[in-house]
Amino acid sequence: MLLESKCVIVTGAGGGIGEAIARVCSREGALVVVVDIREAEAARVAASLGPNALAVAADVRRDGDLERAAEAAVQRFGRIDGLVNNAGVDFSKPFLETTPSDWDRVINTNLRSCFFLSQIVIRRMLAQTPSGGSVVNISSVHSIAGVPGAAPYDVSKAGMAGLARALAVEFAARGIRVNSVSPGLIDTQIWRDLQAAAPDLEACLAYWRSNIPIERVIDPREIGELTAFLLSDRASCITGANLIADGGMTARLLSTAQV
Ligand SMILES: NC(=O)c1ccc[n+]([C@@H]2O[C@H](COP(=O)([O-])OP(=O)(O)OC[C@H]3O[C@@H](n4cnc5c(N)ncnc54)[C@H](O)[C@@H]3O)[C@@H](O)[C@H]2O)c1
Known part of the structure; x- marks a missing residue:
């Protein structure tokens, strides 16, 4: 197993990609701390993983909650070997209409929390015996390419990769x-919302197939597998990388859609 007896904190693990990361880490033998603002969802995931998982209800925008999550991990499992900064919110609004509170919500949830939870956890990783650990930031293809109306x-996401x-x-x-992982389009609520909002579902599916060379959305478990690898000693020489997990989306110059 990749992560036998290693304690790993995963934020935003009450659903979506974070839940899948928690499940793969648990399968690989990790002691998993499931952190989420949705208390019931954190409890559901931790309960399904069994006694080697702990649920912590926390809002990653609050410094006190970040401290409490790290403290809970150490109290229960004795040390912290891995941190996955995954909790995040999506955003779509034209730049000229974006307000300071929009900016604060997105930056505080996605980037500020990543900065200060990493600080709290790395302090503990340096102080424990044996010292050390692995941190993975779940960034996005938005760290290397933009779309209109998603500036914050x-x-x-560029900040998470830079950090x-x-x-x-x-x-x-x-x-x-x-390290950071930059997923492309993943089969979570975001993808379900995109399909629900599409006036023509077939055209929507064809559009996305034409933009993803592997011609499918990615399963959250696939991001879990990559993240578990990065957390493990198998990735011992990989640091400072931004691993793109997008089925080739950002490798291709143009979509294959017919004009
Ligand atoms: N789904 C995609 O296609 C995709 C692609 C690239 C990157 N990402 C990134 O992956 C991460 C997870 O995305 P997802 O699609 O699983 O989203 P999701 O909305 O399904 O899950 C996000 C989780 O984070 C939790 N969360 C939100 N705000 C929080 C807060 N303030 N404190 C604690 N927990 C909080 C939510 O309750 C939820 O359980 C995000 O950082 C997102 O930007 C997603």
């Missing part, structure tokens, strides 16, 4: 690896 989201690089070089010599 793009900034937050991974900055921390990777600052802590490499002290046994802490930090």
Whole structure:
């Protein structure tokens, strides 16, 4: 198993990609701390993983909640070996209409929480015996390419990838690896909402197939597998990377849609 007896904190693990990451980590032997603002969903996921999982209801925008989540992990499992900064909110609004409170909501949830939870956890990783650990930021293809009407989201995701690089070089010599994963279109609520909003479902599916070279959306479990690998010692020489998991979406210059 990749993560036998390693304690891993996953934020936003009450659903979607975070839940899938928690499930793969648990399958690989990890002691998983399921952090989510939705208390019932965190409890549901942790209960389904059994005694080697702990639910913590926390809002990652609140510094006190971040401290409490890390403290709960240490109280229950004795140390922290891995952190997955996954909790996040999507955003879509024209730049000229974006308000300071829109900016605060997206940046505080996606990027500020990632910065300060990493700080809290890395302090503990350095102080424990043996010291060290692995941090993975769940960024997005928006870290390397933009779409109109997503400026705060793009900034937050580029920031998460940049933070991974900055921390990777600052802590490499002290046994802490930090990477980001940049998913493309994943089969979570976002994808279900896109389909529900489409006036023509067939055209919607064809559009996305034409934009994703593997011609399908990605299963959240696939992001879980990559994240578990990065958390594990198998990825011992990988730090500061931004691993793109998008089925080729950002590798292709143009879509194959007919004009
Ligand atoms: N779904 C995609 O296609 C996709 C693609 C690229 C990147 N991502 C990123 O992956 C991450 C997970 O996305 P998802 O699609 O699973 O989303 P989701 O909405 O299905 O799940 C997000 C989880 O985070 C939790 N959460 C939200 N705000 C929180 C807060 N303030 N404190 C604690 N928990 C909070 C939610 O309750 C939820 O359980 C996000 O950071 C997202 O930006 C998603």
